[in-house]
Amino acid sequence: MKYRSAIVPFLLSTTLMTAAFAADVPEGTQLAADQTFTYRVLDEFSSFDPQVVEDVNGSEVVRDLFEGLYNQNADGEIVPGVALSHTVSEDNMTYTFTLRDDARWSDGKPVTAGDFVYAWQRAVNPELASPYAWYMELMSIQNGAAIIAGEKPITDLGVSAPDDHTLVVQLSQPLPYFAKMVTHATTFPSPKWVIEEHGQEWTRPGNIVSNGAYVLTEHVPKERSVRERNEMYWDNDKTVLERVVTLVIGDEAQGLTRWRAGEVDKTDIPSGQYPTLKEEFPDQAYALPRLCNYYMTFNLKDGPEPFQDVRVRQALSYALDRDVIVDRVLQGGQFPAYTFTPGATDGFEVPEVDYANMTQADRDAKAKELLAEAGYGPDGDTLSFTYLYNTSESHQQIAIVASQMWKQKLGVEVTLENQEWKVFLETRGNQNFELARGAWCGDYNEASTFLDLLTSQSGYNDGKYSNARVDELMAEAKSSQDASPLYFDVEAILSQDMPVIPIYHASTNMMLSDQIMGWPVNNVEQNWYAKDLYKVAE
């Protein structure tokens, strides 16, 4: 017997009011004559190919050009895209998506379930060698891992199209948040006939065929890209913005200058400038919670002996005044962190970990006590270690402030070492460090995207922290209908074991012209869709 998941009634009801997730223009709004939205990106995109793209800015473009099974609304909740709804089998291992019949590619062909099957097989195809193949593995699609490893043919992937409007996905293990994962670019459909005709050049303007609200009409690498309304898009009537232009501006300060000159509608705020800009442009400077954390990781495998003592780790964590780091050093609306998972994560309520509720004075006193117990401090040995970070001004500021706090409060001697990005990654990945900087951004809006990192088998666990109970809880969470209590327990263990020192949870800082409306300020993944935006007259 199959039952409809809790999400389905919700989805069915929202399909009836499609206006709620296209550009929602209140009556009487004076729209700007020129509906062009121009924004700054830092770098050239890695790709416009949904199965290949791996950077945040590239994914933003791909989300406009292509449409997956589901989209996100302004609050980050899933809403119908090409799929109208889905059902889940009783064992939570089979997902059946029903696709809308009015979805079209920009060349007029209908979007079918077969286009998804092709795209998903493509994503795991060793021949394409997509760096994002791991995302399909993360989605636990049956045989995904074996296909990536070259042990099975791509046709064995657990995805099939019984008819043009039905897509069936077979999982290798239950995954409560599976439906949320299909808003990711890697899972978007791709046009087989175009890829076969143009090969690697299929994403060039002129060649590209896409099924999203926009089509790519111009692309000058490292300078600009232009996407324009796709007349074939099923919800085209509701699209308001006519053109979306990206300008590559490598220099943050120059981005701000060009925002001031009115050349771009949106740009990032250079580090440390948020408070002054907020004062100057109260309605246009934003600091929004973001699904990223910032932490320091102890090397528990080859690190210095004292790090094996949990009291030392706790003392170092307690002695860091997060409020000073966030309010005085970074000044970008970040949130002091005492847990690994950001509070903004969907369904995750920040648990009451003990040390978060203490005053900083209490934490400092406790830190001294703990360190003395461990045999370090004024009456014991001097604790000394090296803190490794990658070269960047804000990382350096945090490193300096932290080392000063440790020195003044605990008498700890810290040597600071910075390395170029890739050298740093290699050093940290090979456990050639003592204490190192770390940061993580969620791949999907669920706590496991963060907490999985601290399980023993995680390839991203650079500190090599290992706690059997954490592994157990995280495994259990994978198949649990309500994993929140389990995540609570994991965070509680982490706050005791302190394998990492959480510093802050990040924010997105941006200047956004007050002419641009509909920005999803409550979407912590900052997954925005140009079709939901509109520009009002000055």
Place this chain on the structure above:
Amino acid sequence: MFNYTLRRLLTVIPTLLVLIVFSFYLMRLAPGGPFTSEKPLPPAVMQNVLERYGMDQPLYVQLWTYIKNIVFHFDFGPSFAQKDRTVNDVIAQGFPVTLTYGFWSAVFVLVLGIPLGIVAALRHNSIWDYTMTGLAIFSQIFPNFVLAPILVLLFTLSWGLLPGGGWNGGQWEYIVMPAIALGTSYMAGVARLTRGSMLEVLNAPFILTARAKGLPERVIIWRHALKPALLPTLTYMGPVFVYMITGSVFIDVFFSTGGIGQDFIDGAYSRDYSMLLGLAILYSLLTFALNLMLDLLYAWIDPKVRSSL
């Protein structure tokens, strides 16, 4: 002269080979690779990626394939960072941009620098001379990364005359600021060099002879003094010109021109080996071609050089 040119051209091949081999191995000495990232790829995915780019092969095989592809297919390989494009694509798109603003920048340097230097030398120790020298020193203390923001502040933010950046197919409004920002400090250098060598030449015995023959001053300057006085400037402009047309990282990043200067730095940071190597080859070919042109130009200007070729 023909033999000389041919000889020089033939030396390019071994030079390039040494450069390729050396750079190829040197780049790989740096820790990390093109696919090292904050979220390390799972081993199976990494294996597929390495296979796709032939990076699972021993280094000497990769090197041999690389050279073979260049020689037989003129293919400089894929870009690891811009996954939809090859190095050929990237250079074909970015180099014309850099060449354009680099060329106009060089024109700006020469058209302004040389006359300034000559005037200063001819009006030695006059108000002209002091103004020019002052101006030159003033310009030289404005490297491009100081000058560019000032230009944008004035022309874009204050007066709204020019766009703050971009390229837009190379319309003139987009070229002005990059060309001036890139050229100004060199222009000062050229002016000072020209002034110095002009002064030296004007005191040389052959100019005294010309004067003694009673030639008019204009003829002395144009026919006799100018050519030898420009030699040091030419020597100076050779490498500067290569630098200009291969793009300044700063100008590319600051003005978002889309030129190739940026790719060199980005390539280094992202360990985009084929991109770096492709650019290194392009740079050395340009350096070589310009040096050869300069040498031929010397020979045309200076009979002493000509006879020694």
